[in-house]
Amino acid sequence: xxxxxxxxxxxxxxxxxxxxxxxxxxxxxxxxxxxxxxxxxxxxxxxxxxxxxxxxxxxxxxxxxxxxxxxxxxxxxxxxxxxxxxxxxxxxxxxxxxxxxxxxxxxxxxxxxxxxxxxxxxxxxxxxxxxxxxxxxxxxxxxxxxxxxxxxxxxxxxxxxxxxxxxxxxxxxxxxxxxxxxxxxxxxxxxxxxxxxxxxxxxxxxxxxxxxxxxxxxxxxxxxxxxxxxxxxxxxxxxxxxxxxxxxxxxxxxxxxxxxxxxxxxxxxxxxxxxxxxxxxxxxxxxxxxxxxxxxxxxxxxxxxxxxxxxxxxxxxxx
Amino acid sequence: xxxxxxxxxxxxxxxxxxxxxxxxxxxxxxxxxxxxxxxxxxxxxxxxxxxxxxxxxxxxxxxxxxxxxxxxxxxxxxxxxxxxxxxxxxxxxxxxxxxxxxxxxxxxxxxxxxxxxxxxxxxxxxxxxxxxxxxxxxxxxxxxxxxxxxxxxxxxxxxxxxxxxxxxxxxxxxxxxxxxxxxxxxxxxxxxxxxxxxxxxxxxxxxxxxxxxxxxxxxxxxxxxxxxxxxxxxxxxxxxxxxxxxxxxxxxxxxxxxxxxxxxxxxxxxxxxxxxxxxxxxxxxxxxxxxxxxxxxxxxxxxxxxxxxxxxxxxxxxx
Numbered sequence: 001x002x003x004x005x006x007x008x009x010x011x012x013x014x015x016x017x018x019x020x021x022x023x024x025x026x027x028x029x030x031x032x033x034x035x036x037x038x039x040x041x042x043x044x045x046x047x048x049x050x051x052x053x054x055x056x057x058x059x060x061x062x063x064x065x066x067x068x069x070x071x072x073x074x075x076x077x078x079x080x081x082x083x084x085x086x087x088x089x090x091x092x093x094x095x096x097x098x099x100x101x102x103x104x105x106x107x108x109x110x111x112x113x114x115x116x117x118x119x120x121x122x123x124x125x126x127x128x129x130x131x132x133x134x135x136x137x138x139x140x141x142x143x144x145x146x147x148x149x150x151x152x153x154x155x156x157x158x159x160x161x162x163x164x165x166x167x168x169x170x171x172x173x174x175x176x177x178x179x180x181x182x183x184x185x186x187x188x189x190x191x192x193x194x195x196x197x198x199x200x201x202x203x204x205x206x207x208x209x210x211x212x213x214x215x216x217x218x219x220x221x222x223x224x225x226x227x228x229x230x231x232x233x234x235x236x237x238x239x240x241x242x243x244x245x246x247x248x249x250x251x252x253x254x255x256x257x258x259x260x261x262x263x264x265x266x267x268x269x270x271x272x273x274x275x276x277x278x279x280x281x282x283x284x285x286x287x288x289x290x291x292x293x294x295x296x297x298x299x300x301x302x303x304x305x306x307x308x309x310x311x312x313x314x315x316x317x318x319x
Numbered sequence: 320x321x322x323x324x325x326x327x328x329x330x331x332x333x334x335x336x337x338x339x340x341x342x343x344x345x346x347x348x349x350x351x352x353x354x355x356x357x358x359x360x361x362x363x364x365x366x367x368x369x370x371x372x373x374x375x376x377x378x379x380x381x382x383x384x385x386x387x388x389x390x391x392x393x394x395x396x397x398x399x400x401x402x403x404x405x406x407x408x409x410x411x412x413x414x415x416x417x418x419x420x421x422x423x424x425x426x427x428x429x430x431x432x433x434x435x436x437x438x439x440x441x442x443x444x445x446x447x448x449x450x451x452x453x454x455x456x457x458x459x460x461x462x463x464x465x466x467x468x469x470x471x472x473x474x475x476x477x478x479x480x481x482x483x484x485x486x487x488x489x490x491x492x493x494x495x496x497x498x499x500x501x502x503x504x505x506x507x508x509x510x511x512x513x514x515x516x517x518x519x520x521x522x523x524x525x526x527x528x529x530x531x532x533x534x535x536x537x538x539x540x541x542x543x544x545x546x547x548x549x550x551x552x553x554x555x556x557x558x559x560x561x562x563x564x565x566x567x568x569x570x571x572x573x574x575x576x577x578x579x580x581x582x583x584x585x586x587x588x589x590x591x592x593x594x595x596x597x598x599x600x601x602x603x604x605x606x607x608x609x610x611x612x613x614x615x616x617x618x619x620x621x622x623x624x625x626x627x628x629x630x631x632x633x634x635x636x637x638x
Binding site (some may be wrong): 020021022023024025026027028029042044045046047049266267269270271272273304306308311312314315 | 339340341342343344345346347348361363364365366368585586588589590591592623625627630631633634
């Protein structure tokens with residue numbers, strides 16, 4: 001199925017009553033640090049604390065009545081898993097979240113508290129087990145990014161931003177498998193072809209830079225990054241061509257600058273977000289992109305899942 | 320001069336191009352903690368990092384051309400001093416900020432960097448010296464709260480909130496001398512008499528509770544509070560009758576709960592604000608006020624001046 005902006009518009013209609021329209025914040029106090037007029041889209045203030053609810057909810061609302069009543073299964077233990085559990089609760093159906101047995105107890109509890117069943121297994125087995133459960137129990141598998149309905153749901157962030165401020169010149173989007181960037185770039189280019197859309201991925205995991213070079217999805221070696229929500233080794237097969245067509249470039253950002261971005265956003269922008277969310281700001285601080293001083297640049301702040309100990313680690317970070 | 324909502328409307332017109340309209344954020348993730356539908360007005364994201372620019376700018380724009388070119392003087396070393404320095408810079412005039420010689424070097428530097436002249440003196444002398452300078456140099460004295468134009472400027476927060484969400488049932492306002500609460504309560508009652516407006520002041524400095532009991536401005540003993548922007552010992556003489564007429568009640572909040580409010584706002588609301596800004600949230604956590612679960616309650620988050628060491632002190636705070 002071709003990915004069309006109409007699917008994003010339809011998603012916007014469908015999920016509207018289940019999510020909040022996060023504001024577009026004119027963050028005047030960041031202008032001098034980033035060399036442009038700064039706008040923030042704080043999806044860290046979204047229901048469940050991340051944009052992931054948009055795609056999860058859209059996928060589940062696209063199911064037939066029968067499919068929905070059988071429930072859904074996913075293998076993500078992060079923001080997507082939480083979003084699926086929450087969406088299932090809102091829609092009165094079952095969710096099974098397959099998590100590695102190394103997952104922190106707090107994460108397991110948070111998902112259980114939303115009423116989802118948690119299945120613990122070896123990390124390497126989780127996708128296989130989710131697929132098996134899906135088949136055995138006739139539960140629909142909702143992947144975290146490589147799914148047309150998930151991409152359409154995430155794309156609603158892009159439509160919303162352009163409705164809130166039509167004059168944006170640039171949008172910087174945190175990038176992992178590509179669910180958010182594919183949706184946002186398709187949405188933005190459909191309504192404002194002149195607005196530039198960039199993805200920002202960890203320099204340790206340059207899966208999109210490598211894939212675009214190769215002209216097809218490539219896999220990069222697993223490495224650690226502080227951006228722990230952006231760890232896909234390979235682009236989504238459905239996301240890749242959409243991004244290839246619509247994105248204006250990919251920025252590969254080092255961990256050091258991701259943390260600088262997080263601290264700048266906290267201390268001057270007054271927003272608390274997880275490191276992954278701050279990668280676009282990090283890209284600017286690293287000098288990977290720059291702007292005219294009157295460019296209107298929007299940074300999508302994807303999620304806010306941060307423990308206090310992670311904040312404490314920012315102590316000696318300078319921006 | 321009587322204080323009228325028209326003065327607030329006029330202020331809104333006047334200062335519009337110098338400030339940002341901060342968003343009204345629907346903070347869904349705080350609902351379960353505060354027992355209502357939570358809205359945040361993040362003036363910590365305002366130009367200069369606090370709402371104070373509204374009153375400072377309105378006062379200065381109300382001056383005649385001659386008065387403006389002679390410059391202004393103030394004795395506040397906090398957010399108001401910074402706002403005055405910024406406004407003077409924007410309007411191309413001089414500002415003198417009288418500060419105690421115990422003020423941290425960083426504060427002195429921040430105000431100097433905005434181009435203001437800083438006069439250091441004994442803490443107890445600062446108001447006297449500001450008044451003397453005003454007279455000697457023909458510079459207009461702009462007090463931090465007890466001034467009709469300052470009150471009207473701060474009141475624009477109230478007009479803005481009601482334009483952004485007409486259905487608010489309650490608004491909680493941090494309270495010190497009363498500049499913000501007088502302006503906001505007058506504005507809100509003029510456009511929506513049914514919306515309840517409460518002030519929240521530190522329990523250590525219950526100047527409004529005591530004054531309302533006495534029926535006239537009373538002075539309370541100086542005590543320390545974590546809410547270091549809310550340390551007036553006595554209500555403003557002009558603010559008091561406006562608050563007496565318009566506010567629905569005053570909440571006296573203990574420091575322990577102010578800090579709980581700050582940590583809750585940071586970790587779950589994803590906003591960084593100074594302790595004083597979090598006093599309304601603290602009031603709810605302390606049980607001083609409660610709501611029906613579908614009440615729409617707005618908390619004005621007045622400023623974001625927080626050093627990293629203050630964040631670290633939240634480590635063991637539970638909410």
